[in-house]
Amino acid sequence: MQQKIIYILFILSSVISYGQVSINVNPDKNDYSGKDVVNLTITLEMNGSEYNQQTPIRLPDLSKFNIIGSGSVNNTYIDPATNTVITQRVSQLALEPKQKGKIKIGSVLVTVNNKIYKTEPFDILVKDVEKKTVASASNDVYLNMEIEDKDVYQDQPTVAVLKVYSKNMDNFRKVKNIRLPEQDNINVHPVNFTKSEIDPSSSYGNMASQVLAVFMVFPNEAGYVEVPSVSASVSTYSNKNKIVSNKVKLNVKKLPEGSPECFKNAVGNFNVSVYNASKEKVEVKKPINVVIKVSGEGNLSDMELPKIVESPDYEIFAPKITSNVAPGTTGIKGEILASYIVIPKKAGDILIKTEQFAFFNPASKEYTDLGQETLAVNAFSHDQIMEAKTTVEKVNEYTNNFLETVNTPVLKTTSFKVKEKGKFNWGILLTNIAILLGLFITYLLFKTWQKKRTLVKETVPSKSLGSVAETENEIRQSLKTDINDYFSYLENLKDHEDYQKFFQTVDEMDSEVRNQYFQSSAEDFRKFLEGYKGSAVAEEYRTLSQKIQIEKYAPVKSSEGMDELLKAIVNLYSQISK
Incomplete structure (x- = not known):
């Protein structure tokens, strides 16, 4: 009897040891x-197939941390020695402390088979936590960079908002010269630099706040x-201080495996898509313009574009890249055009192929292979x-070649070029003959007028030419442009946001x-201004020229920046043109 009891207890102990959570x-x-x-590692292990996890793992209060990353993995296997199903779930959390000192991390809870299991709380020690805002000026102005989504994939964008905080609202207008971060492992693209309305209340004490930039x-x-x-600068009448924001850590996930x-x-x-932008017939050894267009939304400005595959049937040259993009909700959206010069080497059918192209879609978390165009x-x-x-x-082609190569000072004949037509048109032929006769008669009249003018010049007494300075001044006055007309036109273009025409007019x-x-x-004009108007005006001209080029090629143009640029243009060119 005693042996049976020992045997039963041994069996029960085996079951308890292999069936546990x-x-x-x-x-x-x-x-x-x-x-x-x-970094916290949470491990849940269930030995036995009869155990069922009824609730997800419940975390303790982590309000003293910023959760900057998380991940989990599940493993299920059978122990060959005991033939027991073992389920293991491992989760990891990446936390950023908000305060220093001893911080208690509470219990982690989970419910399995109507029973609650929990861990024991424990303490960690944190020293010298960096503050979220960085004070850097005597007038109490702070910058703070906020990124809500800190858990992204590689090459997936996240939106950052730059705010300024101060107890004195007058300080907000003094913050200028915002410099976005630069680093090899990130690409930064501005969304806008439009200042928002001032928020009188914020989460940082009694200070008001204002959004300065979004990128x-x-x-x-x-x-x-x-x-x-x-970084930014706070300009006052007496000095100019530099302020910097906080730094933000991102948890950048690797792209999933199995990419094409x-x-x-x-x-x-x-x-x-790929298309032929040339309208003429394709001729051997004559260039054509083949365009590869990539459109969509994502890391459009930074990704590697598909290229045209080399072939013995044609010769290709380096492309000209043209972009028409703008900030979107999930990245940079728009289209990028790669214009290639392709020269066919043989007659007949030619297939121009692009490289295969694939992308990763973070929304569906899948790769898409678009193949080859x-x-x-x-x-x-x-x-x-x-x-x-x-x-x-053939007559039209001969006429057009004549009009392109022969141009009289009286009539600009290149404007009379005739476009090719697909069918016979007597009107065009008669028009070409009339144009040629008209040009010949005009040439004869012009030569007759020149002879009469020469005779008149010989009979009229010569007039005193005056000094070189007087002559130069007269020519300058005759060439002088009413600069105010340009200023009014530039103001109108700025208000209608026609920036391309704006910079053409400035040039x-x-x-x-x-x-x-x-x-x-x-450069010659700047040297001339240095001697004519002084070194200060010459330096202002050089600085303004650089600023115009920067604004001209900036991907996003703010109305405030264009206002300041126009004021600088009006101020400088009013002095120069006096």
Whole structure:
């Protein structure tokens, strides 16, 4: 009887030892500095197939931390020695401490088979936590960079908001010269620099706040990536102080495995197309313009574009890249055009192929392979194209060549070029003959007028030419442009946000003003101004020219920045053109 009891107890102890639930939490260490990340590993293990996890793992109060990353993995296997199903769930949390000192981390809870299991609370020690805002000026002005989504994929954007805090609202207008962060492992693209309305209440004491800028951050490597500080200047009448914001850590996830071989770094949602932008017939050894268009939204400005595949049937040259993009909700959206010069080497059907292209879509968390785009063109030899032309088309081509090469000072004949027509048109032929006769008669009249003018000049007494300075002044006055007309036109273009025409008009105005002083280049004009108006005006001209070029090629143009640029243009060119 005693042996049976011992045998039953042995069986029960075996069942208890192989059918159990355990949960524990382990930090990577107990003492942390202010820049360290607290990594917690939560392990739940259930030995036995009869155990069912009824609730997800419930975390303790983590309000004293910023959760900058998380991840989990599940493993299920059978112990060959006991034939027991073992289920193991491992979760990891990356935490950023908000305060220093001893911080208690409470119990982690989970319910399995109507029973609650929990871990024991424990303490960690944090030293010297960096503050979220950085004071840097005597007038109590703070910058803070806020990034809500800190858990992103590689090359996936996250939006950063830059705010300024101060107890004195008058300080907000003194904050200028915002410099966005620069670092090799991130790409930064501005969204806008428009200041928001002032918020009189904020989460930082009695200070008011204002949004200064919004920009996108594209991390291009996985792991923990730290976004550097944003800097700005606070200008007063007496001095100029520099202020910097806090730094933000991102948890950048690696892209999933199983990517196509043609995948490079495109993250978002895109489409690819290829077309022939040349309207003429394709001729052997004559260039055509083949365009690859990539459109969509994502890391459009930073990704590697598909190229045209080399072939013995044609020759290709480096493309000209043209972009038409703007900030979107999930990245940079718009289209990028890669214009290639392609020269066919043989007559007949030619297939121009692009490289295979694939991208990763963070929304669906899947890769999409768009494959290869193909453009079919039919190239003709020179003899074939000449044989296909009618007599009228040959006459038109001869006339157009004549009008392009012979141009009289009286009439600009290139404007009379005739476009090719697909069918015979007697009206065009008669028009060409009339134009040629008209040009011949005009030439005869012009030569007669020149002879009469020469006779009149010989009979009129010569007039005193005056001094060189007087002559130069008269020419300058005759060339002088009413600069105020340009200012009004530029103001109108700025208000309608026609920035392309705005900068074209600025270049035209600069050229007109330089012609007043007989200076062909900007560098010669700057040297002229140094002697004519002084070194201060010359330096102001050089600085303004650089500022115009920066604003001209900036991807996003703010109305405030364009206002300041126009004021600087009006101020400087009013002095120069006096």
